[in-house]
Amino acid sequence: MTNxxxxxxxxxxxxxxxxxxxxxxxxxFSWATSPMYxxxxxxxxxxxxxxxxTNHQMIPYQDFFDHKGPVMVLVQFLGYYxxxxxxxxxxxxxxxxxxxxxxxxxxxxLFYKKTYGILLTIISLFILNxxxxxxxxxxxxxxxxxxxxxxxxxKYFLRSETGAExxxxxxxxxxxxxxxxxxxxxxxAIPICGIIFVGFIVLLKNKTYVNVLKxxxxxxxxxxxxxxxxxxxxxxxGALYDMIYATFLYNFHYTANNGAGGAxxxxxxxxKKFIYVFPVFTLLxxxxxxFKSNAKEVSLRLGIILSxxxxxxxxxxxxxxxxxxxxxxxVTALTLGLLKTRGVRKxxxxxxxxxxxxxxxGIVLVKNVWILYDSYGIYQDSSxxxxxxxxxxxxxxxxxxxxxxxxxYNVRPYFYLAADIQxxxxxxxxxxxxxxxxxxxxxxxxxxxASGKAKYIVIHKNVKNKYxxxxxxxxxxxxxxxxxxxxxxx
Numbered sequence: 001m002t003n004x005x006x007x008x009x010x011x012x013x014x015x016x017x018x019x020x021x022x023x024x025x026x027x028x029f030s031w032a033t034s035p036m037y038x039x040x041x042x043x044x045x046x047x048x049x050x051x052x053x054t055n056h057q058m059i060p061y062q063d064f065f066d067h068k069g070p071v072m073v074l075v076q077f078l079g080y081y082x083x084x085x086x087x088x089x090x091x092x093x094x095x096x097x098x099x100x101x102x103x104x105x106x107x108x109x110l111f112y113k114k115t116y117g118i119l120l121t122i123i124s125l126f127i128l129n130x131x132x133x134x135x136x137x138x139x140x141x142x143x144x145x146x147x148x149x150x151x152x153x154x155k156y157f158l159r160s161e162t163g164a165e166x167x168x169x170x171x172x173x174x175x176x177x178x179x180x181x182x183x184x185x186x187x188x189a190i191p192i193c194g195i196i197f198v199g200f201i202v203l204l205k206n207k208t209y210v211n212v213l214k215x216x217x218x219x220x221x222x223x224x225x226x227x228x229x230x231x232x233x234x235x236x237x238g239a240l241y242d243m244i245y246a247t248f249l250y251n252f253h254y255t256a257n258n259g260a261g262g263a264x265x266x267x268x269x270x271x272k273k274f275i276y277v278f279p280v281f282t283l284l285x286x287x288x289x290x291f292k293s294n295a296k297e298v299s300l301r302l303g304i305i306l307s308x309x310x311x312x313x314x315x316x317x318x319x320x321x322x323x324x325x326x327x328x329x330x331v332t333a334l335t336l337g338l339l340k341t342r343g344v345r346k347x348x349x350x351x352x353x354x355x356x357x358x359x360x361x362g363i364v365l366v367k368n369v370w371i372l373y374d375s376y377g378i379y380q381d382s383s384x385x386x387x388x389x390x391x392x393x394x395x396x397x398x399x400x401x402x403x404x405x406x407x408x409y410n411v412r413p414y415f416y417l418a419a420d421i422q423x424x425x426x427x428x429x430x431x432x433x434x435x436x437x438x439x440x441x442x443x444x445x446x447x448x449x450a451s452g453k454a455k456y457i458v459i460h461k462n463v464k465n466k467y468x469x470x471x472x473x474x475x476x477x478x479x480x481x482x483x484x485x486x487x488x489x490x
Contacts, residue, residue, distance in 0.1 A: 409449075
């Protein structure tokens with residue numbers, strides 16, 4: 001009983017340590033939600049807007065558009081429901097990162113003693129930080145699920161006897177993880193897919209068919225835990241197609257219209273892509289190193305190889321957003337463990353591995369210094385305060401009754417948050433950019449502006465918009481500020 005109490009108190013102590021570390025990390029580097037920063041830019045602000053609008057009884061994808069999945073909308077909604085927006089999301093981030101660090105520590109403890117496990121878990125935060133990009137991205141909320149899935153898979157492969165059955169409870173969790181990833185951003189599931197696939201093949205090879213069926217059923221049940229509530233919610237609200245279109249169909253158009261393999265990107269942007277993805281390439285090299293020397297590791301290494309090859313291909317054929325690579329941190333922890341099990345032998349491939357590790361370490365070090373510099377600049381930046389003031393000033397002449405009869409045209413998401421209003425059109429931010437990826441959306445937006453439903457339209461000064469000719473036939477200028485023009489229906 002005494003030993004059990006010591007174990008429990010030690011485990012709780014570690015959780016508390018990781019909780020404190022997570023809080024400090026997020027205070028410094030989650031620009032989107034940390035109380036240290038007044039930062040409302042890019043996708044994290046879009047996600048905060050989805051939470052704000054959902055909290056005001058608007059139906060996601062039907063009443064307003066975004067192309068990330070409903071799990072992400074739920075996280076943002078909970079942040080507003082329980083914590084007034086940024087503060088609530090910040091608390092969710094702390095819980096999420098604490099769970100992630102606990103999972104990373106458990107992975108590392110499969111290979112290292114406690115002290116080294118803690119040290120390497122802290123080091124993993126520096127790896128995470130090069131992909132974190134200011135926080136509140138979809139990948140961040142997938143990390144706890146991915147990390148514990150990697151741990152369960154690694155524990156099975158490394159600690160079980162050959163031919164052992166796989167615990168269906170682990171697979172139940174894989175199912176949850178897969179669906180969480182699918183309903184945030186579908187490619188977030190790539191790091192675990194290769195490992196799960198190889199595990200399935202191993203079970204078939206071992207002819208443990210009853211265990212295979214149990215695990216298939218467990219995976220389906222786990223997936224259903226996430227899928228069914230989502231389906232029920234959107235079917236009840238008549239928005240199932242809207243959700244499917246925004247989460248999946250639009251993103252196919254978005255990817256296709258952005259080009260493949262760096263088409264349309266500058267040379268610098270393509271170089272950045274190769275630099276950012278190099279640590280994932282290093283995971284591939286480590287997994288290949290001395291591949292067959294440990295029979296228990298072969299399947300795990302093969303899963304990492306499959307996942308990393310697919311991940312690298314997808315990233316190099318997409319946009320150069322480094323936060324996409326955040327989901328590889330759990331696999332990085334696993335490969336750090338696999339690297340320990342190998343003895344150092346002189347060979348050409350040994351030098352390849354060593355070189356890849358050194359280059360990746362250099363990327364992590366340099367980028368972390370760069371991010372510290374960026375954080376200081378963002379801490380001093382007051383431009384978003386100006387944008388907020390302008391967003392409120394432009395609406396001073398609008399009566400309270402008309403406050404939700406307004407649409408911003410090509411405005412940032414912060415416009416609605418700062419002004420505390422809800423848009424009256426489904427497509428409410430950066431419309432020209434979004435519709436440039438999909439003809440169906442372009443037609444819908446044109447129809448909205450031609451309808452004249454909105455009593456007021458807010459546009460940026462000195463900016464040419466796609467539908468200006470339609471708008472200025474039906475609206476006249478009512479007011480202006482340094483940044484905006486308020487148009488009122490004739």
